Amino acid sequence: EVVVNRIAAGEIIQRPANALKELLENSLDAQSTHIQVQVKAGGLKLLQIQDNGTGIRREDLAIVCERFTTSKLTRFEDLSQIATFGFRGEALASISHVAHLSIQTKTAKEKCGYKATYADGKLQGQPKPCAGNQGTIICIEDLFYNMPQRRQALRSPAEEFQRLSEVLARYAVHNPRVGFTLRKQGDAQPALRTPVASSRSENIRIIYGAAISKELLEFSHRDEVYKFEAECLITQVNYSAKKCQMLLFINQRLVESTGLTSVDSIYATYLPRGHHPFVYMSLTLPPQNLDVNVHPTKHEVHFLYQEEIVDSIKQQVEARLLGSNA
Ligand code: ADP
Ligand code: MG
Known part of the structure; x- marks a missing residue:
């Protein structure tokens, strides 16, 4: 035993x-x-x-x-x-x-x-x-x-x-x-x-460097159709030539992977090919929309309306980038 x-x-x-x-x-x-x-x-x-x-x-x-x-x-x-x-x-x-x-x-x-x-x-x-x-x-x-x-x-x-x-x-x-x-x-x-009572953007600056934190796009978004809330911090500059730095939390828990490649498309639209941003995203979903059949390490998570949620966030990013460049 x-x-x-x-x-x-x-x-x-x-x-x-x-x-x-x-x-x-x-x-x-x-x-x-x-x-x-x-x-x-x-x-x-x-x-x-x-x-x-x-x-x-x-x-x-x-x-x-x-x-x-x-x-x-x-x-x-x-x-x-x-x-x-x-x-x-x-x-x-x-x-x-x-x-x-x-x-x-x-x-x-x-x-x-x-x-x-x-x-x-x-x-x-x-x-x-x-x-x-x-x-x-x-x-x-x-x-x-x-x-x-x-x-x-x-x-x-x-x-x-x-x-x-x-x-x-x-x-x-x-x-x-x-x-x-x-x-x-x-x-x-x-x-x-990191100090007590800090902010997300400040902690990103402390940990990941001043260069990226200058260009952070920060927004939160609530979607009534697919019942989710997203808080995002995304760089508009290249973070790394190698890969995207993605910090993803779902319902306050760190998730390594959603098994969803289309998350890539969120930033593929605004950074040139071969450039990779820093993305922090916190999703809050109704618990019943999360797939419970995941590996015990809980690193990989699947949820209902993945495609739609990613699309919706992508639209937000695009709208905000257009707005800030106008
Ligand atoms: P779970 O978090 O799923 O309850 P854990 O094995 O992680 O199970 O922890 C068992 C229990 O030990 C928790 O439910 C909590 O009561 C207690 N515990 C563990 N770590 C702490 C902590 N740092 N402070 C207070 N309580 C703790
Ligand atoms: Mg625990």
């Missing part, structure tokens, strides 16, 4: 960046305004995230790493939303099967914090009282220590670090009210830092 659980967990957590995504979403769900990430060896030796969110109650520490245990059901009325995007209580459980996991946490109500360690989904011993501020520190050490082949496949800490910083950058752009820090352990300067 331990082996089966480990294999299932390894499907959900495929590399440090998947774990970071889950942890960031948990910290954001917990209403944090400061999120600090520290890593060693591209997250393979250490991946630690500290937030100042609600914290976890002592009595919940025994169950947070059990599969399908979530505290979030009551906050979301629509069950299909839960099924679609996380909130299935699988992240911490999975991590505990493929790494050494400890959680230090304190709620506003409790006088002191508690530290708990986990293995294979189970709390080890009792949570120990400790000092600390309100919030949670999740510490993941020796990821895939018990999966030698996976470890072998992820040989380059530098590449894993690159992926971690891309995930963090995307969440920072999407959540400008939250201050994010990414640090390699031992480095004096953080690799990435």
Whole structure:
């Protein structure tokens, strides 16, 4: 059973960046305004995230790493939303099967914090009282220590670090009210830092450079026919000769791919061939329009009216570009 659980967990957590995504979403769900990430060896030796969110109650520490245990059901009325995007209580459980996991946490109500360690989904011993501020520190050490082949496949800490910083950058752009820090352990300067109460365009400038942020086209758009809302930030200048930089969030969750090539057509109309823009897009759709039959990593998402939604956004971009050039 331990082996089966480990294999299932390894499907959900495929590399440090998947774990970071889950942890960031948990910290954001917990209403944090400061999120600090520290890593060693591209997250393979250490991946630690500290937030100042609600914290976890002592009595919940025994169950947070059990599969399908979530505290979030009551906050979301629509069950299909839960099924679609996380909130299935699988992240911490999975991590505990493929790494050494400890959680230090304190709620506003409790006088002191508690530290708990986990293995294979189970709390080890009792949570120990400790000092600390309100919030949670999740510490993941020796990821895939018990999966030698996976470890072998992820040989380059530098590449894993690159992926971690891309995930963090995307969440920072999407959540400008939250201050994010990414640090390699031992480095004096953080690799990435955004201020609290920032804006999306400011965070794009900080992270991706002043050159692109000068020419940002920013708009939001609501479509009553296909029932979606889009918030977009798009460069009008070439971002990269290699490929488009696309930051896509659907219902507040980072999505790697929609499996929809026509997203390309949104910018193909205004940039010359071979030029690639920077695109940030946040789509909000009725949860029932999202396809729930996606891979557990939730990186690829399909939704109803994809073509129509892309067309509608494309029209917005065209109209606004024409307007600004007139
Ligand atoms: P899910 O997010 O789907 O509920 P997870 O395995 O990611 O499942 O987390 C399990 C539970 O642990 C969450 O429902 C939440 O109650 C608690 N939790 C995890 N991380 C945090 C955090 N940073 N702050 C507060 N609570 C947390
Ligand atoms: Mg979660």
